[in-house]
Every structure is written in C-alpha cells, then in structure tokens.
Amino acid sequence: MKVLGTGCSSCKALYSTVQEAVKQLGIDAEVIKEEDLNKIMAYNVMSLPALVVNEKVVSKCQKLTVEQVKQLLA
Template sequence: MVIKVLGTGCKKCKELEQNVRMALTQLQLDAQVEKVEDIAKIMSYGVMSTPALVVNEKVVSAGKLLSVDEIKGLLK
C-alpha cells in the first residue's frame, strides 16, 4: 500500500502525516508513507484544499485534518 500526504508544508499537513503513521502502527499495517509537497504534483490529483490524503493513487480526503480513528476507518 502506498499512502501519500499532499500538502504544501503547513501545520495541518504535518499533523496529518503523523496521524497516518500513528494509524498504521495501531493497525500494524506496513505501508509506504510519502509526503508530496510539490504544488504541481498536488494539483495533478485534482485537489484544491490541503491537506489531502491519497491511498493507492486514489484521493480519499481533501481539506481536512483527519483524526487517527478516521484514517483507520479509511485504511481498513
């Protein structure tokens, strides 16, 4: 599984990345977490509000700082 956190480096984006890692640890899942900060790449996902979360190249959330529980729900 490849998980990408899209964000231009604001506070919420960093928090989202931490939450993703936490969710993965709690679920004991092994996944590759990537931070995408390049604006052109972010836009290529059609996302206009950051932070956004991409799982296996599919946008699952945009413009929201998801909680650890919410991410767990999305990854299951």
C-alpha cells in the same frame, strides 16, 4: 499512501496522524509526504491537506483523527 500538502501545520499534523494509524494497524505501508505543487495538482486537489490511498484521493481539507484514518484504510 500519500499526504498531499505544502508544509503547513495541518499538513504536518495529518502526516503524523497517518503514520500513527499505520503503526496501530500494523500495516506495512510507506507514507509519503508530497509537497511538490505540480504533483499535488495532478491529483486535481485544491484544498489541502489531502490523503491519497492507492492513488485515489480519500480525504481533502480535513483534520482527521487516528480513528478516522484507520477507517479509511480498512
């Protein structure tokens, strides 16, 4: 899974939240922080941060809680 963002505080917060959700769920998953604008644009995302799971954008421009991320991953 990937967190798309340019390094802003919201992007960093989502990255931390996703890591915590993965830890709580006990999932063996790599969380990638994608900051390359060209790669982000390949997902057709204009609002950041965004969360990508299995190469599908599941959230954009939202400050998700750990519980919300866990629901998206379930």
